[in-house]
Amino acid sequence: MESMVEGTVDPELIRAMAKEAGFALCRFAEAGVAPHAEAFESWLARGAHGTMTYLERTRQARVQPRAMLPDTRTVIVLGSPFASRGCSLPNWREELRGRIAAYALGADYHDVIRWRLRNFCQRIKSVYPNAVCYAEVDTGPVLERDWAWASGVGWFGKNTNILNPHFGSLFFLAVVMTNLEVPPDAQVPDRCGRCVRCIPACPTGALDGDYGLDARRCISYWTIEHRGSIPQRVRATLGEWVFGCDICQDVCPWNEKKARRLWLEPSTELHPFLPELLSLTDEEFRQRYRRTALWRAKREGIARNAAVVLGNSGNPDAVPFLARALASDPSAVVRAHAAWALGQIGTTAALDALLHHLRRETDPTVIAETQGALRAAA
Incomplete structure (x- = not known):
């Protein structure tokens, strides 16, 4: 009734x-x-x-x-x-820092x-x-x-x-x-007009220009919702993003006009040190992120993303951290992405770490990623 x-x-x-x-x-x-x-x-x-x-x-x-x-x-x-509203860190590659979407602060x-x-x-x-x-x-x-x-x-x-x-x-x-019957409010008109800033700004082409989004091309989808391995064709497009993406919002004039005062200066919370994220244990991840939005991606997802961004940095300083993850992380997904990242950096130390690990790895997906990384760096 x-x-x-x-x-x-x-x-x-x-x-x-x-x-x-x-x-x-x-x-x-x-x-x-x-x-x-x-x-x-x-x-x-x-x-x-x-x-x-x-x-x-x-x-x-x-x-x-x-x-x-x-x-x-x-x-x-x-x-x-x-x-708040976040901002990019120009020297993220040198400092080995990733970026987290501002809403997750x-x-x-x-x-x-x-x-x-x-x-x-x-x-x-x-x-x-x-x-x-x-x-x-x-x-x-x-x-x-x-x-x-x-x-x-x-x-x-x-x-x-x-x-x-x-x-x-x-x-x-x-x-x-x-079940309350409240008089409905009037809708508001579309005020985007001819503006299309967000469409070319998306580095993965996720926006179709007709008010649609393909999640399979969206950085937020890959860094938050997707479980398991990120396709190799996608990894480089993630850039500095460890969790989420703000690009299509950052370039929107409505956000520039109305939220300029809310911009945040770079912080360790929105720009975490990637080697630290990569090395967190399950318990350490729980203690730090259980009551934050990052919990949705789980420890494996955040470590996986951190490995990808370290690879995107191209910074040789990342090699020891990636080598450690490749050798000891309990997740085959994280080890596989660490192997890929070492291949992207491609220094002698990175190749040595890949060759050394190849003799010990038993997981077929990690072996394949390691072999692919060696070929990519050759």
Whole structure:
């Protein structure tokens, strides 16, 4: 039986509750099939989601909010701006430092936003006792950007992010599905105009110019979502990125105009020392990153990425650290990428490390990577 909510729902009161709970943005959309459900299905059919098979498994729930909450009448969309905006480190190769996407700075945003969502939902129920809420931030089967577009939080940028006139794309999205019937907000027009800065700026060509993104070409996908080996054709395109990528946001004029004051100076948190990342044990990784966004990539993924970026640096100073990882890392994935990186550097010391290890390695994938690295450096 549907849970009815009597009386008029005041949208401005709910917006005030959202602000008190820590959200700068609060907009409303009428529940129904997600506006771009067909585009999402087509994207999946093309395989543009890569190995993110969980998107296929939850496709029905993602396109229909009532699959999660049958009584859903309104989707409340909330936005919380980033605390910062990162910047590139010009001498990262010399200093052996990688780069982490700015949104990952500090405590895991999932934990922070979930706490705010609980607070927000409690406030709603204190005023509307019969209200039912289902809240998600990033991890549930919800097309958050679709509802942000439908509610007028912003428009789809050509970099596929939602752009807001006040915050650019530098904010987290969260949604609350509810049985409250709140008048929907008006959508906002596309304000990208003729600008295409993000499209040529993407070093991997992930953006198609028609508001689409192929995850199989996206640096964020490879450094965060993908498990196992990164294809050799992709590795050099990662550049300095160890976790995520901000390039298509950095070049966006809406972020330049609205978030210039939020730029961060280079820091050890956003520009970690790569040999240190490469050498972390599982327990050390847990202690340092368990409560951060980097936890999603796991120790193996971050060490793998660190090895690739060290290879991209071309700096001979990286050789001892890569040789140590090749000789002793418990993960065959990390050892394989360390071998590739040594081949990219190609010094005598790098070749010696590869030859020495080749006589001891038993994993066929690592052996193949080591042999390939020797050929590449020859």
